[in-house]
Amino acid sequence: MTPAVDTNELGRLAMPSYGIRRILAAVVADPELAQAKLALVDYGRPDVEAYVDALTRFEPDLVGISIYVWSTPCMIEVARRIKRRRPQCAIVFGGPSARPAVFDLPPYAPAQAYLDAVVTTEGEAIFRDIARLPDLSRAALRTVSGLHLPASGVWLQTGHRAPTAExxxxxxxxxxxxxxxxxxxxxxxxxxxxxxxxxxxxxxxxxxxxxxxxxxxxxxxxxxxxxxxxxxxxxxxxxxxxxxxxxxxxxxxxxxxxxxxxxxxxxxxxxxxxxxxxxxxxxxxxxxxxxxxxxxxxxxxxxxxxxxxxxxxxxxxxxxxxxxxxxxxxxxxxxxxxxxxxxxxxxxxxxxxxxxxxxxxxxxxxxxxxxxxxxxxxxxxxxxxxxxxxxxxxxxxxxxxxxxxxxxxxxxxxxxxxxxxxxxxxx
CATH class of the missing domain: 3.80.30.20 (tm_1862 like domain)
Known part of the structure; x- marks a missing residue:
């Protein structure tokens, strides 16, 4: 979600959210995921109801959410509502503000109530690996390196993920x-x-x-x-x-x-x-x-x-x-x-x-x-x-x-x- 720029500095220039489209590209380009049904939801405004309605209609098994300072409150509330409606849907957060320290802040804790995993490094390959999993259970997520998984007040790390070499x-x-x-x-x-x-x-x-x-x-x-x-x-x-x-x-x-x-x-x-x-x-x-x-x-x-x-x-x-x-x-x-x-x-x-x-x-x-x-x-x-x-x-x-x-x-x-x-x- 990229919000409107303060004072309309950019005039009519459009600045779509880039990080989440990098993730989308990683899935689109993967032959193993050619049959996956994909949707990008980016309204450019903090409209919780609009996001929840769109995701509910799509009926996803996996949701990836990229957050920044300006979008964190909205996106976390979206995740909370989707998790209540679709508890089996795996919700993965990434982006610059997706860190355990943020999710542990009073407005957002406990993270376990609404998210399944956090990507704190480069997200393209990690999200692709998650999408390839035969099932999206907690046990399956543990097999993907580079994740932080919430667990009753602590965070479990699934192993070191080296930076992209190429x-x-x-x-x-x-x-x-x-x-x-x-x-x-x-x-x-x-x-x-x-x-x-x-x-x-x-x-x-x-x-x-x-x-x-x-x-x-x-x-x-x-x-x-x-x-x-x-x-x-x-x-x-x-x-x-x-x-x-x-x-x-x-x-x-x-x-x-x-x-x-x-x-x-x-x-x-x-x-x-x-x-x-x-x-x-x-x-x-x-x-x-x-x-x-x-x-x-x-x-x-x-x-x-x-x-x-x-x-x-x-x-x-x-x-x-x-x-x-x-x-x-x-x-x-x-x-x-x-x-x-x-x-x-x-x-x-x-x-x-x-x-x-x-x-x-x-x-x-x-x-x-x-x-x-x-x-x-x-x-x-x-x-x-x-x-x-x-x-x-x-x-x-x-x-x-x-x-x-x-x-x-x-x-x-x-x-x-x-x-x-x-x-x-x-x-």
């Missing part, structure tokens, strides 16, 4: 024609992240060291062209964080030339920028380049295992802004920071010729939820995961900063969503 073996929903024509395209050149910042989910899990080949990326770009995608969302942790992945992207684009006429949305790690990255960005139709600063305070960044070199950062920003349009991203409510420290970060970020987006800190699974330190004394909303208070920020500090940012964005002609505030480039 990423090209992953079926593409674009190449199989499973994505809606004219929608935003999604592209991967590698998986995971070499960094392990505590506030971010990217670098927490074991991921493949492999990359998608240039030939695979060529087929993706050709599929994007066939379906008339106006924009390409690069899902990599950073355009420049995997040299082999970037080289394959360069080669593929040289062979296809699609990105010259499409908008490219990507993240980039500023202190790793090289001339080849700048040349690439100057050639393609970049419309959004996110640059994560998060905090200016070196003590805060060190606390969160975030590398930072101010001189290299400023040099990189000068080079980037000469060839493309960028947005600096910062976070308020980080443990160890303070309101005063965040204001310094905001002022510093706004000194560059870029837009600046401030985010309310979220306590994400595989990030602060599991890697935060006890002395950070974090309290957060168990539904939306927004930080309520922590080391350096009391509850009133957080509320006051939200109000302050709301005033400042309006005063500066910016925009705001529920958990972000965007400042335009200073003239």
């Amino acid at each position: 990423l090209d073996a992953i079926a593409s929903p674009f190449q199989l024609g499973l994505m809606a024509p004219g929608s935003v395209a999604y592209l991967e050149t590698y998986r995971g992240c070499p960094l392990s910042c505590r506030f971010c989910e990217w670098g927490a899990s074991e991921t493949s060291k492999a990359v998608f080949s240039a030939d695979y990326i060529v087929r993706e770009l050709e599929a994007f062209a066939r379906q008339g995608s106006p924009s390409v969302f690069l899902l990599d942790a950073g355009l420049n964080l995997n040299p082999r992945g970037f080289r394959n992207l360069l080669e593929a684009e040289a062979r296809v030339g699609f990105l010259k006429s499409a908008q490219l949305w990507a993240e980039i790690y500023p202190t790793h920028i090289k001339e080849e990255h700048l040349e690439f960005l100057a050639r393609v139709g970049t419309s959004y380049l996110g640059v994560g600063l998060q905090s200016l305070d070196p003590v805060v960044l060190k606390l969160h295992d975030r590398p930072f070199d101010r001189n290299r950062f400023e040099s990189a920003m000068r080079k980037l802004t000469a060839v493309t349009t960028a947005e600096l991203q910062i976070i308020f409510g980080l443990p160890g920071d303070t309101p005063e420290g965040f204001r310094r970060t905001l002022e510093y970020a706004r000194s560059f010729p870029v837009t600046v987006r401030a985010y309310h800190c979220l306590v994400l699974p595989d990030a602060l939820m599991s890697r935060g330190r006890p002395d950070w004394d974090m309290h957060y909303d168990h539904t939306n995961l927004a930080m309520i208070s922590c080391l350096g920020w009391n509850q009133q500090d957080i509320l006051s900063m939200r109000e302050e940012l709301a005033r400042e964005t309006v005063a500066n002609g910016g925009r705001a969503g529920d958990y972000w505030w965007s400042f335009p480039r200073r003239s």
Whole structure:
């Protein structure tokens, strides 16, 4: 479920949920499952009744649900109702927010009442293996490695599942024609992240060291062209964080030339920028380049295992802004920071010729939820995961900063969503 974007930033651009379509592609592409009856249910809105009605009509034996922060409450309620109606139906959760720590939160426990298994790693091969099972009993699920199974207040792990060794073996929903024509395209050149910042989910899990080949990326770009995608969302942790992945992207684009006429949305790690990255960005139709600063305070960044070199950062920003349009991203409510420290970060970020987006800190699974330190004394909303208070920020500090940012964005002609505030480039 991909919700409507705050403030209608994307206009008429459609962004269908990608993760669940990756799973769909894995099943569609499997010859052993050629006779399986499949349905994709994705309404793009938190309508529990609509999902339950659609699934009830389909009468499934197996349901796979991909969840993110924004869809977790809705999808868990859907699972609860389906389990009551069809207790023999196996319900499997995956996606970035599908973690035992989330399902153990008070609004969602006990997980055993509504789900049978959780996939906490790459889901394509695992869900395919589940779909191949002759029966979907608890005993059968135990034979599939890479699962967490709920069991009376504890979680049973079914064994280690190594990351995908050959990423090209992953079926593409674009190449199989499973994505809606004219929608935003999604592209991967590698998986995971070499960094392990505590506030971010990217670098927490074991991921493949492999990359998608240039030939695979060529087929993706050709599929994007066939379906008339106006924009390409690069899902990599950073355009420049995997040299082999970037080289394959360069080669593929040289062979296809699609990105010259499409908008490219990507993240980039500023202190790793090289001339080849700048040349690439100057050639393609970049419309959004996110640059994560998060905090200016070196003590805060060190606390969160975030590398930072101010001189290299400023040099990189000068080079980037000469060839493309960028947005600096910062976070308020980080443990160890303070309101005063965040204001310094905001002022510093706004000194560059870029837009600046401030985010309310979220306590994400595989990030602060599991890697935060006890002395950070974090309290957060168990539904939306927004930080309520922590080391350096009391509850009133957080509320006051939200109000302050709301005033400042309006005063500066910016925009705001529920958990972000965007400042335009200073003239």
